[in-house]
Amino acid sequence: MKLLVLLLLSASFILEVFSRDNTTVGELPPGIAAELLSLLTNKTIALTGGCGEVEEDDVSLLLFNRTNSDEPIILNSTNPIEINPDKKVIILIHGWISNPDTFIPEMKDSYLERYDCNLVMVNWKKLALKLYTTSICYVPKVAEFVANFLCLLNEQFKIALEDVHLVGHSLGGQMSGFIGQHTKRICNKAIGRITGMDPAGPFYQGLPRFQRLDNSDANFVDVLHTNAGILGYWGKCGHADFYVNCGTFQLGCPDFLFTLESVKDLPVSLVTCHHSRSVEYMEESVSVLNSFEAKSCPNCPILCAGGLLRTAEIIMGESIDKELASGGYTLTTNLVSPYGAGILETLKVIPKKISLPNIF
Template structure:
């Protein structure tokens, strides 16, 4: 499935076609059994409801780690239209090839969103993209393409530990960046390993300093070779972002403090007694810069501190 391709090697990839990507609609009326939307002729959606689009990462799919839980959390909180983008047939490949295909998959998703917006009278500024790993990077491409294809800007991107390998030194037009949506919020949990290490949003939350997570035991891996690995066994901190997002959507309990030095220098725990920024669904759109968040080692992850929280 994954083969022995060295990560630094350049690869070619076959252009995906629209039928390679599924768009699965969930609402409170069908929380478990999705409606499969036709990308060429999507259903008209209720424009009064939020439209949340969730995108999985490498070697994942609709039933990948945390995907259903994030969807359920949103439907618990909102009477919304939640669409899961299933590009699993393309994601189960060499990492290099998945990266190669990512902008092309993003173009398919963008075309779908443009048409869906036209049919349902939904401005893309009302759309919220939530992407994990390569799904976070794909969200950035969708944001770029929407300006060209739809002449509209995506309203919000929440990137959950966006993928790092092959993106760390990429120019901003080849990776997630704060210009990709009106508001880009990023959660870093495995930066420098499977996740992107540096700031790339309007606000970047470095959870437990952004690289390793309490409660995760990580075997040693060579990032030059992503070969036949069990991603869940080595990616505990990477997937922790999904667990945190589920809890963050259901609660407002994650709190951060400004951290200009993150991820290299993180503040002491005492600084949390002046925390001001909520991490999650209610992160204020005015939030900027690096934020340091500390968590428990198991669920519930949020540490509830008695302090004033600014909006």
């Protein structure tokens, strides 16, 4: 009986959290909803065969800093005079059927509270709100646009690329890898760090390293896997790969019988909960220090046995030790936020979600 009550309360909690983004599956443009469901159920979909060139108004770069943390400055990519060359650069990149407004706004706020930095959001929503099979065609093209911008920052503003941190979700995670590749080609320099938040798996699975995110794309690449084998990439693609809750299904996310009829009235963010939870984990790691303690898992994701190993722990997320972290790791999370099971030091404490009452 207690378990039933807990499950009902969990369902109520989940619906309240995800109702904040009101876009439902049924409201997506024609064809996208059907394609999303095909991806969620591992059904075969065909590539469209190509895409056009990236137009001037297809991509914009939005600058936030501590002076303008709410309203961004739209940068001129060839003359970004508002960038402060004395501050580090963090670049956030949203994924498919997403945009800067729905890409966990708390992520931007948390970074600006933690660092006095240039925070740039890559806004490619016009191209991301197309069929997945079309959007992936634009990924390397948008990446080249961003890489040209970064090389300009390095050459004209003397911003060291090793001080640049790319943080991308889903297709944005794969795009981060292409940005790293393009910067090496264009200005012969490497990005400092890439964090892939459940980088997209469909159509990237099984590709050679130069066609997807891998550990050669930056000086350090760390990856959070939360929906591996479904919407996320299955397998190693960074210097350090974290298989959260074994990497595919996340605690607190609902399971559905995925048919258009069963999910058409539900928020997209709820249906893709396992995939998007990686963003919430990363945001929490920015605002809460040392909350995600992971154990070594050399055989992940094939055998998720890190919890059985008595090994030194590595912190997942923003505070990762780049000198020590290497290989595969696993960890478990709490059902609701705060998700980190090992919070040691709080940078800021802002209640963002309701908690389940103690019914035991």
